[in-house]
Amino acid sequence: MRPNIIPQAARLLNASNAARFSFIERDKVIETPNFTLIQNRLAELEAHHRVIRPPNLAIVGESGIGKTHALTDFADHRPPRRSAEGRLKVRVLHVQYPPLPDNRWLAGSMASKLGYQLALPRGEMAVFELLVDLLEDASTRLIIVEELNQLAEWPRSEVREFHGIIRWLSNESKVPMVLSGTEEVLDLIDGDVQLRRRFERLILSPWKLDEAFAGFVSGYLQTIPLRNETVIDRSFIERLHEAAEGITDTTVKVLQNAAKHAILDGAEKIEARHIQKDATQPPPSTGKRQVARRTKRRRLR
Template identity: 30%
Template sequence: METNERLDLVRSDRWIAFDRANIVLNRLTSLMEMPRQSRMPGLMVYGSSGIGKTMIAKRMESLYPTQYEADIGVTQTPILLLQAPPAPDERRFYQHILASIGAPMWGRHTVSELEVRALSHLRDMDLKMIMIDEVHNLLAGSYREQRRFLNMLRFLANDLSASLVVFGVNEAVDAIRGDEQLARRLDEHFLPLWEDDIEFSRLIQTLIAAMQLERGSSLSVHSLRTILGMTGGVTSRVFTMVKALAIDAIETGEERITDEAVQAWQPIWAKHSWSIRRQPVPAF
């Protein structure tokens, strides 16, 4: 593979499997394989911004792509991944559903009309899971608007006998739990910030291996703690840092990530924008 191709591969937004993400995917797969019932169980995945929720949601969607059954002329879509609207707006959400499945409704329609049209299409698609990303957006609405939006999500899941999966930041948890009926249906999976432990070490090893460098990279414990401190344990920042180090290793011909490179690396995000505390790097 030529250098430019390798650099493009490193820079690409591709799936890199790691243990924590696979655990969530396994839970979601179990929901997909569950026989249909009137009240399908669901899942709420939550954690800090950048911890990997959207990445997992998109990966799950890719594992169950839309398929066209030519013999019966039906398009089956096992999973529908949607982003919650900026505020808990039922009309906008139904319009988003219709646009996402290629069936937009033009002109002015009531919420009931949009609901009937959306449900009709979704039933024809043989949907088994509805995934709502950025569900914390509902916090932008009043308490009453939040309750109505959550009722709508519960109604959709009930009517379609589909599993409901929501992804959001920590602050959205209390809002979801405020709907007792929905909370009973949604199991919870928390994605914490990375810590100085063997799990984080395995993550770094997995990422470096995916960079396909020509020489092995054997980082010291101090370097691992430096990466953890610079990124604050946020998955997206860990990925960004390791990719940047890999690109530099390829461009310089070093073909490995060294302790010196880790110590010299400067984060591309401004220090004043860090939303989480920087973890200290112990002196040796």
């Protein structure tokens, strides 16, 4: 057993290529600086006292920088539970903003995750009044809304409605809110004077070519079932950083693809030649035979 990889990976060193590929592709929690920064701030908001103007947070960064990974992990560690009376308790409500211009969709998604199974009221105001009641019943302490940047393409009237909904919901529920997305989120929040004053900014930057990035790479390689140890020198880190442009998700995909190539060619360690600069290329496969579908022949009459 190699001492520099985690036990789950070590147990797969002699497994089939398919089994190792499957493990390589799984999500893995690596506590990056951005991951820790986000989770620490979320924990502070979750523990905040209920006040008339609760603190709110906007998390902004490029796609793939690690926002969703940190937010999802935080919510997953606080799953909904049933009280002794059978009521659903949702301490952290985690939803995504709808892909189409429809604020009722957001309300419906939130209500559904709070355990509401009936049709929503017809009136817009009644919908959000119901939502406040559901948040109270569920003892919700934090609301997380992702992919807010999709609003940037919505009609101006819908954006104004969004501003009003967020202000009202924050005031009435007294629950801290976290809005997450790409840089368009700041433009959306800054479009309303009150929201601009209420939302703290947490702006995430891509990895720099430094020791922190090398540490992340080293930590991630410990989760990959390769029989030989990868040499992490300056040229390796420079090539990887250039290929992934400092984006966490892209770095992970580049390493996953490189590890698969290293398994297939027998190197069993990632070398510079395995690192492909274009992470959009199809990943290598195990070469398993595909079963062709049989088609029924028509009978001649």
